[in-house]
Amino acid sequence: MLRDITIGQYYPADSVIHRLDPRVKLFATLIYVISLFCAKGVFGFGISVLFLAVVIRLSKVPFKFMVKGLKAIMILMIITAAFNVFLTPGEVLVSFWIFKITKEGLKNAVMMTARLIFLILGTSIMTLTTTPNQLTDGLEKALRPLNKIKIPVHAIAMMMSIALRFIPILVEETDKIMKAQMARGADFESGNLLKRVKNMIPLLVPLFVSAFRRADDLAMAMEARCYHGGEGRTKMKPLTYARRDYIAYTVIVTFLAVTLLLRWI
Amino acid sequence: MSIIVDKVNYVYSEGTAYEIKALSDINLKIEDGEFIGIIGHTGSGKSTLIQHLNGLIKATSGTIYFHGQDIYDKDFDLRELRNRVGLVFQYPEHQLFETTIFDDVCFGPMNQGLTKEEAGLRAFEALKSVGIPEELYYQSPFDLSGGQKRRVAIAGVLAMKPEVLILDEPTAGLDPGGRDEILDLITRMHRERGMTVILVSHSMEDVAKYVKRIIVMNQGSVMFDDVPKEVFKHYKELETIGLAAPQVTYLMHELREKGLPVSTDVTTVAEARAELLRVLLGERR
Numbered sequence: 183m184l185r186d187i188t189i190g191q192y193y194p195a196d197s198v199i200h201r202l203d204p205r206v207k208l209f210a211t212l213i214y215v216i217s218l219f220c221a222k223g224v225f226g227f228g229i230s231v232l233f234l235a236v237v238i239r240l241s242k243v244p245f246k247f248m249v250k251g252l253k254a255i256m257i258l259m260i261i262t263a264a265f266n267v268f269l270t271p272g273e274v275l276v277s278f279w280i281f282k283i284t285k286e287g288l289k290n291a292v293m294m295t296a297r298l299i300f301l302i303l304g305t306s307i308m309t310l311t312t313t314p315n316q317l318t319d320g321l322e323k324a325l326r327p328l329n330k331i332k333i334p335v336h337a338i339a340m341m342m343s344i345a346l347r348f349i350p351i352l353v354e355e356t357d358k359i360m361k362a363q364m365a366r367g368a369d370f371e372s373g374n375l376l377k378r379v380k381n382m383i384p385l386l387v388p389l390f391v392s393a394f395r396r397a398d399d400l401a402m403a404m405e406a407r408c409y410h411g412g413e414g415r416t417k418m419k420p421l422t423y424a425r426r427d428y429i430a431y432t433v434i435v436t437f438l439a440v441t442l443l444l445r446w447i
Numbered sequence: 448m449s450i451i452v453d454k455v456n457y458v459y460s461e462g463t464a465y466e467i468k469a470l471s472d473i474n475l476k477i478e479d480g481e482f483i484g485i486i487g488h489t490g491s492g493k494s495t496l497i498q499h500l501n502g503l504i505k506a507t508s509g510t511i512y513f514h515g516q517d518i519y520d521k522d523f524d525l526r527e528l529r530n531r532v533g534l535v536f537q538y539p540e541h542q543l544f545e546t547t548i549f550d551d552v553c554f555g556p557m558n559q560g561l562t563k564e565e566a567g568l569r570a571f572e573a574l575k576s577v578g579i580p581e582e583l584y585y586q587s588p589f590d591l592s593g594g595q596k597r598r599v600a601i602a603g604v605l606a607m608k609p610e611v612l613i614l615d616e617p618t619a620g621l622d623p624g625g626r627d628e629i630l631d632l633i634t635r636m637h638r639e640r641g642m643t644v645i646l647v648s649h650s651m652e653d654v655a656k657y658v659k660r661i662i663v664m665n666q667g668s669v670m671f672d673d674v675p676k677e678v679f680k681h682y683k684e685l686e687t688i689g690l691a692a693p694q695v696t697y698l699m700h701e702l703r704e705k706g707l708p709v710s711t712d713v714t715t716v717a718e719a720r721a722e723l724l725r726v727l728l729g730e731r732r
Contacts, residue, residue, distance in 0.1 A: 204525065250584060270483050298459060356495075358536065358541075359541065359542055361498065361503045361536070362534075362536045362539065362541075362542040363542060363554075364529065365529055365533070365534040365604070366529075366538070366542075366554055366555040366558060366603060366607065367526060367529060367530060367554075367555055367558025367559055368554075368558060369526070369558070383544065384542075384544045384554065387544035388541055388544050389545065391589070392541055396702065420607065
């Protein structure tokens with residue numbers, strides 16, 4: 183039941199997007215998010231849609247799989263749209279009781295919802311085509327200059343990759359403990375809020391105990407293999423840019439330039 | 448009456464890139480009072496199968512009948528099924544959560560809707576049967592040794608008085624002493640209370656010594672389903688799927704090859720002793 187969480191999940195496939203350097207993908211995602219909020223007018227959005235469609239196509243990730251991630255933020259989208267529709271001042275189209283629907287409001291709602299959808303799709307392309315380990319490797323290397331101002335980049339990256347690695351383990355553990363307690367007659371589904379929270383105790387206590395136990399074991403195992411932080415540590419597969427990465431950089435910068443250009447024309 | 452598994456298929460994460468077929472076309476009939484061993488390599492589907500038996504996992508296709516009733520029926524009470532089919536997960540000590548051992552064992556019976564007194568009685572009885580000394584009852588379960596924790600966790604399921612007791616690798620990670628204690632306890636439950644017991648294991652020695660019927664799982668399907676003697680005759684095939692017959696069976700095969708006319712369908716040390724005595728003493732006469 184808990185296995186079906188898709189947001190932030192890696193989708194294994196062999197595509198150009200999968201093979202790109204994670205730094206390129208991080209940069210591209212950042213640029214895409216910026217461009218989404220700069221884009222104006224039909225053309226600006228059209229370019230964003232086109233760009234995203236091409237990338238999705240290239241990534242070989244089934245579109246159905248991506249849409250699943252959208253379901254999780256459905257409520258957020260509905261609330262955003264509703265606020266925009268009712269609370270934007272402007273030319274009133276329909277009004278009843280204290281509610282007013284304005285032309286500007288409708289326009290804003292559509293824009294915001296579209297932006298949110300593209301935002302989620304765009305960022306999920308990154309997580310779907312990059313393994314968590316590649317992602318933290320990329321982050322570590324991209325942020326290395328911050329070492330100079332005494333930010334422990336390696337430690338942060340290591341913590342991130344461990345945390346990410348532990349998500350599936352803890353999800354599985356939760357599933358297992360939940361089933362074990364259900365086999366003992368526990369009920370996680372019915373009752374009012376207070377009762378439900380109370381019913382979570384048989385799940386949460388063992389989960390915490392097991393998380394601490396695992397953390398302890400991991401620390402011990404790392405120390406036993408002489409881990410002592412990032413200093414002097416080398417990588418088995420160091421990240422290097424290939425030709426496709428430079429091409430990707432060019433494409434994404436051009437995309438940003440075009441979007442900005444369309445804004446001012 | 449019995450449990451009938453009828454053409455059960457199960458697929459994990461259906462429709463995604465991570466789709467795994469865990470069970471394919473399982474047909475089984477489990478009678479009351481049986482003592483069954485399920486063996487199979489890691490990933491053969493044995494844990495998935497037993498979670499179907501108390502309705503924790505719903506089959507992708509096929510059905511399960513408990514005492515003649517379809518457990519996937521809309522008005523079938525799954526909680527009632529879980530009261531009657533007790534399932535002890537692998538490393539059950541990881542599910543302990545209460546502040547005292549006694550309260551933890553009471554958790555199951557309390558969920559069954561018993562009063563505090565009744566649940567306490569059940570807990571007392573269960574803890575006694577798994578051999579936990581009384582002075583430990585009001586201590587934290589987290590202070591116990593590994594073997595004791597496991598026995599407390601098993602008591603937690605026994606206290607619910609299930610008709611069918613399923614145990615997933617109950618001896619994993621225990622020392623030989625702890626292992627024998629647990630297995631003897633399970634055998635006693637089977638003998639004295641007439642419980643149906645299903646024991647999942649990959650230790651042939653455990654299974655051969657205690658159970659009356661063995662189900663061998665391989666890649667999601669049932670490969671053999673017979674009495675231990677018959678199953679272990681296929682020891683060559685068992686080896687190809689990463690399992691093996693008990694060591695004494697191998698010993699008897701080797702002895703026979705060396706010219707001693709012993710029977711090779713021996714699966715326990717006690718049987719081997721009797722067989723050797725029979726052959727050797729017979730020869731002397």
